[in-house]
Amino acid sequence: MDDPIITTRAAAKLLGVSIRTAQVWIEQNAIESWKTPGGHRRVRRSAVTELMGRLKPQTAQPSTFAVIHASEHRLGHYCDVLAATPECAVVADSDAYAALLSIGVLMPSIVIVELNRMDRDRLTMIRRIGQHPALGHTQLLVISPLGAAHLAAETELGERLHVLGAEWTEAELQTRVRDLLSQVDEAARQPVTVDGAPDMPVPANEARRLQAVAAAGLLDTPEEDAFDEITQLAAQLFDAPIALLTLLTPERQVFKSHFGLERTETPRSWAFCNFTILENDVLVVEDTAIDARFARNPFVIDEPHIRFYAGTPVRDVQGYLLGSLCVFDRVPRQFNATQKAKLSTLGSLASDRINLRIRERQLRWAQNKTH
Secondary structure (H helix, E strand, O other), rough: OOOEEEHHHHHHHHHHHOOHHHHHHHHHHOOEEEEEOOOOEEEEHHHHHHHHHHOOOOOOOOHHHHEEEEOOHHHHHHHHHHHHOOOOOEEEEOOHHHHHHHHHHHHHOOOEEEOOOOHHHHHHOOOOOOOOOOOOOOOEEEEEOOOOOHHHHHHHOOHHHHOOOOOOOOOOOOHHHHHHHHHHHHHHHOOOOOOOOOOOOOOOHHHHHHHHHHHHHOOOOOOOOOHHHHHHHHHOOOOEEEEEEEOOOOOOEEEEEEEEEEEEEEEHHOOOOHHHHHOOEEEEOOOOOOOOOOOOOHHHHHOOOOOEEEEEEEEEEOOOOEEEEEEOOOOOOOOHHHHHHHHHHHHHHHHHHHHHHHHHHHHHHHHHHHO
């Protein structure tokens, strides 16, 4: 058959996720399915490959995407017009669910929505996209016969809402999109300070990295076995009293998982991981007391009196460095090449689980927005 019927297990294998995750996606109708007389779920391979296409990491950076939601007979025209703006990659769909899924996956710089006078559903969609915390960097361009003042009052989105009249020209749309992309790029180039300390080391792409941390949706969330298993394994594997999975925000070092340490965060300025994400590799500090970067760190001079650190970066699906998986000890230690390789492998596992959580959240978000 050209489009065979497959089991949940086979779908999970194609998607590269666990059977449980595939079951969740099927139950959320991200993959169309039905039950056999015996009560077993079945899906078409084409439905799975379609979802794979939507979830596949893109080659462009998140800041260069525009997602269009408009009537089916107008989509081709929008895409043709914006083909003249190579500064951004365009994703277009007339289906609300598909458009929302693309927005949740890509976290684009611009969302373009065609809005008619009586279309309350799309107005609600615009408002919710604008209010979603993970899309705080996204600009909304609404193409509508409704006036800018009316839409501003209806959506309460302030400066992030941009309106183009229904009788737009190709040049007007291209110019407006380029202007919005320029605003995004300018914001990303602004210097970032951490804890008010301009000498705190930050990556060159810190503004966009922080967008990725926020978009991951993991900050200030409950503990999860999937991550606790990794920190516990790291502590056992390296015979370390403390292991952490960290996320770096503008002001905080947040512990998504913590083993051997009660606290769940520190000020960003205390984070050894500031240097780990700069090196983009395993960082080992065999004796913090003689390393000028860390000798006066509160974690070194006070509890828990750290003398050894080894950390590896964790990344989202776009490659942005979110934080690190790290182990600590209270005595100086050495860390050989084999141990570095093992820690790097655990870091990759942590990254994979983070990206699985991101995808699950994106699917739930898209599903909720269509009801």
